[in-house]
Amino acid sequence: MINLFLTSFQVITLLQILLLPKLLSALQCPKTIGRVVTSLSVSERIDTERIENKQRLLTFLEEVPTNAPTSKNLTDKILSCVRKLENCCPTENVDVLTKLGGSWDLLWTAQDRSSPEGMQSALTNWINPLENQSYSNNPKGRANPILPRRLQDRLESMGILSPSDINEVGTSVKSIQAIDLKKKNVRNVVTFQTKNMLPPLPFLPQKNGYVRGSITVDVAFSPDKEDDRRVNVKFQSCRVSLQNSKLDATFPLGLIGPTGWLKTMYIDESMRITRGHKGSVFVLIRTNKA
Numbered sequence: 001m002i003n004l005f006l007t008s009f010q011v012i013t014l015l016q017i018l019l020l021p022k023l024l025s026a027l028q029c030p031k032t033i034g035r036v037v038t039s040l041s042v043s044e045r046i047d048t049e050r051i052e053n054k055q056r057l058l059t060f061l062e063e064v065p066t067n068a069p070t071s072k073n074l075t076d077k078i079l080s081c082v083r084k085l086e087n088c089c090p091t092e093n094v095d096v097l098t099k100l101g102g103s104w105d106l107l108w109t110a111q112d113r114s115s116p117e118g119m120q121s122a123l124t125n126w127i128n129p130l131e132n133q134s135y136s137n138n139p140k141g142r143a144n145p146i147l148p149r150r151l152q153d154r155l156e157s158m159g160i161l162s163p164s165d166i167n168e169v170g171t172s173v174k175s176i177q178a179i180d181l182k183k184k185n186v187r188n189v190v191t192f193q194t195k196n197m198l199p200p201l202p203f204l205p206q207k208n209g210y211v212r213g214s215i216t217v218d219v220a221f222s223p224d225k226e227d228d229r230r231v232n233v234k235f236q237s238c239r240v241s242l243q244n245s246k247l248d249a250t251f252p253l254g255l256i257g258p259t260g261w262l263k264t265m266y267i268d269e270s271m272r273i274t275r276g277h278k279g280s281v282f283v284l285i286r287t288n289k290a
Contacts, residue, residue: 046088047090049084049088050085050088050090053081053084053085053088054081054085054268054271056081057078057081057082057085057283060074060077060078060081061078061107061108061283064078064107064108070108070110075110078108078110078283079110079112079114079281082265082266082273082281082283085265085266085271085273086265086266086273089265089266089267089268090268091267091268093228093229094228096228096229096264096267097181097223097228097231098181099267100179100181100231100264100267100272101179101180101181101289102178102179102286102287102288102289103176103177103178103179103286103287103288104176104177104178104179104272104284104285104286104287105174105175105176105177105284105285105287106175106176106177106282106283106284107283107284107285108282108283109280109281109282109283110280110281111278111279111280111281112275112279112280112281113279115275115279115281174190174191175188175189175190176188176189176191176287177189177284184220184221184222185218185219185220185221186218186219186220186221186233187216187217187218187219188216188217188219189214189215189216190214190215190216190217191212191213191214192212192213192214192215193211193212194211194213211242212242212243213240213241213242213243213245213247214239214240214241214243215238215239215240216238216239216241217235217237217238217239218235218236218237218238218239219233219234219235219236220233220234220236221233221234221262224261227263229263229264229265230261230262230263230264231261231262231263232259232260232261233259233260233261233262234257234258234259235253235257235258235259236252236253236257237250237251237252237253237257238250238251238253239251260276260277260278261276261277262274262275262276262277263275263276269286269289270285270286271283271284271285271286272284272285272286
């Protein structure tokens with residue numbers, strides 16, 4: 001019995017010696033696996049929060065009145081979501097420029113007074129109508145601006161510019177943007193609908209009492225040498241046309257064309273958030289990828 005017991009003890013001891021390295025390795029594995037899982041969980045949590053903030057931003061934007069100033073409370077909520085998304089952009093700096101190409105719809109824009117650019121003097125921040133589509137002076141925020149805020153508010157209050165849909169004629173103002181990376185050109189197209197205050201004229205066609213037309217602004221851009229997220233811009237020309245009319249004129253801007261910069265703070269497959277050199281914030285949705 002003693003010999004049997006000793007033999008069994010020796011066997012158990014031998015097995016322990018042989019299996020000890022594997023046992024130690026097994027004890028260490030859960031810690032290593034735990035670190036990997038924890039790392040992935042942080043990444044997944046950040047991405048989940050980003051998606052939630054993006055959805056929250058889109059929900060707030062649905063509350064924005066069509067072509068009318070946004071309330072301060074709603075503007076603050078929108079800008080809060082914007083800042084959170086800017087802090088978790090899923091696109092690396094070096095890849096931002098390649099993602100800009102294609103067509104975009106402007107959902108909303110405002111001048112962020114809390115940004116360094118937005119705190120410039122009133123004279124510095126004055127914006128002419130040509131420049132408005134890329135650097136809009138709308139402290140309260142707007143879905144689709146076409147003119148400086150006070151002027152557009154006044155025209156809408158007078159009924160000259162429609163603030164909302166009118167009898168299925170269409171939205172009064174809509175802004176789209178096409179970016180051609182090969183030509184290094186940005187084309188901003190603003191379609192509008194305005195009430196005809198004049199008697200019927202051959203060159204001024206109207207539908208249901210409203211005249212429809214578009215303003216197209218071509219802007220040349222070049223990548224900034226120091227900031228991968230920024231492009232420097234120069235306005236080249238402005239075209240004004242009315243539908244079903246001979247009125248179609250293009251005005252080269254040449255030396256008087258405004259200059260500035262745009263910086264993409266957030267971009268993914270469907271949304272883009274851009275800031276301008278005068279403190280403006282733009283939220284755009286992709287409609288077509290180049």
